[in-house]
Amino acid sequence: MTAYTVSMEHIPPLLELWAKEYDVHVPVRDVDGFVNFSPWRPSAEIAWDYDVAYNSLKRFFLPPREDLLRFDLAASTAEPVMEAPLQLLFGVHPYDVKAINQLDQLMDQGTADVNYRKRREATVLVALTPEHVSDLAFWSSVGADSVDIGFDMYFTRISPSSFYVEVLSPKGEELLLARGELPRSTLPEREAAKRKKAAIRAKADKNGISFPWKQTPKLMSRHWDSPLWRNKARHCLSCGSCVMVCPTCYCFDVREEADLDLKGGRRFREWDGCMLPSFALVAGDHNFRPEARDRYRHRYFRKGKYIFDKIGELGCVGCGRCVNACTTGIANPMAVFNDLWEADNHES
Incomplete structure (x- = not known):
C-alpha cells in the first residue's frame, strides 16, 4: 500500500x-x-x-x-430507473x-x-x-x-x-x-x-462488550427465552429510530403508485425497519411479530447472530448512533450483550 x-x-x-x-x-x-x-x-x-x-x-x-x-399502463411497458x-x-x-x-x-x-x-x-x-x-x-x-x-x-x-x-x-x-x-x-x-x-x-477500548465478540452468536442462541427481552421491550415506543440511524440496517418496503392521470406510475422502495409494528404484517392481518418483545429480540438476534451467520461479522459496528437516537435508553447492543453475558456467568 x-x-x-x-x-x-x-x-x-x-x-x-x-x-x-x-x-x-x-x-x-x-x-x-x-x-x-x-x-x-x-x-x-x-x-x-x-x-x-x-x-x-x-x-x-x-x-x-x-x-x-x-411503467406505462396504456402500453403495458416498464422501464427501470x-x-x-x-x-x-x-x-x-x-x-x-x-x-x-x-x-x-x-x-x-x-x-x-x-x-x-x-x-x-x-x-x-x-x-x-x-x-x-x-x-x-x-x-x-x-x-x-x-x-x-x-x-x-x-x-x-x-x-x-x-x-x-x-x-x-x-x-x-x-x-x-x-x-x-x-x-x-x-x-x-x-x-x-x-x-x-x-x-x-x-x-x-475503555468502552465495550466485556467478552470476545466472536462468542456473541452462541451467547444469543442460549438466550432466546431470556426475560430480558420482555423487560426491556416494555419501554419500547416502536418508533424505529434505532434502525433508521443504524449503518448496517438495510430493510426496505417496495410499493407502487399510479400517476394522477392513471396513464402511468412508478414502483419505488423506501426504508422499513423491524422495530416498526407494521414490518411483519402480512395479508389476512397476520403479524409474525405482533409484540414489542418479538421485535426487540429480533433486532438483537439480527445484530448478534443472523448477520454473523451470513458474513462472519456482527451486524453492529459499535458506532453508538442507536444509543443516541433511542429516547427510552434501551437500544444499546453493548449493554444488551453484556447483560446476557452476565446472566450466563450468574447462572454458572
Whole structure:
C-alpha cells in the first residue's frame, strides 16, 4: 500500500478539483453541534475532530426512498430507473467503512441489488482516523476499529498541518495526485500514524462488550427465552429510530403508485425497519411479530447472530448512533450483550 504525506493547505484545492467531477460530501458541524456529511463548499469547515456523524452513510447507497421503475399502463411497458451519480465521501471513520463493507457483502448475496451496486461503484471512499471517541461508541470491541479494504484513501493526521495518507486503489492514487506529485511518507511519519491509530484505539477500548465478540452468536442462541427481552421491550415506543440511524440496517418496503392521470406510475422502495409494528404484517392481518418483545429480540438476534451467520461479522459496528437516537435508553447492543453475558456467568 503506497503512502504519501499531504499538507493541510493542500486539501481544499484537492476538494475543489474533485468537486468538478464528483458530488463531494464532508463532515460538517451544524449550529446545534451535530455532525453530518454535507455537500462540500469552499466555505465549508470540515469537522476534523468529529466523533460520529449523526446519520449513517448508508443513505448514499440506499436512499430513504428511490424509484425502481416507471411503467406505462396504456402500453403495458416498464422501464427501470437507476440513478448513480459520481460521489466522493471524504472523512469516513473506520467503523463506517466497516459498515459499508458489510452492506457490500449483504447486498450482493442471492440476487444482487443492482441499484446498490451501481451507487457503490460510483463512489470514492476517503477514510479518516478519528480524533475523538464518542462516549456512546464501542467499535473497538466488535472488530470495527480498523479496516484494510473498502476505501480508496485513508487519511491519518500526524501533525496540526499534515496527514499520512494510505492509498488502496488506482482511483484513489489518481485523485490524490491530481494536482501533481506528492512526497512519499517517511518511516518516522508511518510510525507517527501507527501511534495515532493506537492511541485512539486505546481510548475506544475503555468502552465495550466485556467478552470476545466472536462468542456473541452462541451467547444469543442460549438466550432466546431470556426475560430480558420482555423487560426491556416494555419501554419500547416502536418508533424505529434505532434502525433508521443504524449503518448496517438495510430493510426496505417496495410499493407502487399510479400517476394522477392513471396513464402511468412508478414502483419505488423506501426504508422499513423491524422495530416498526407494521414490518411483519402480512395479508389476512397476520403479524409474525405482533409484540414489542418479538421485535426487540429480533433486532438483537439480527445484530448478534443472523448477520454473523451470513458474513462472519456482527451486524453492529459499535458506532453508538442507536444509543443516541433511542429516547427510552434501551437500544444499546453493548449493554444488551453484556447483560446476557452476565446472566450466563450468574447462572454458572
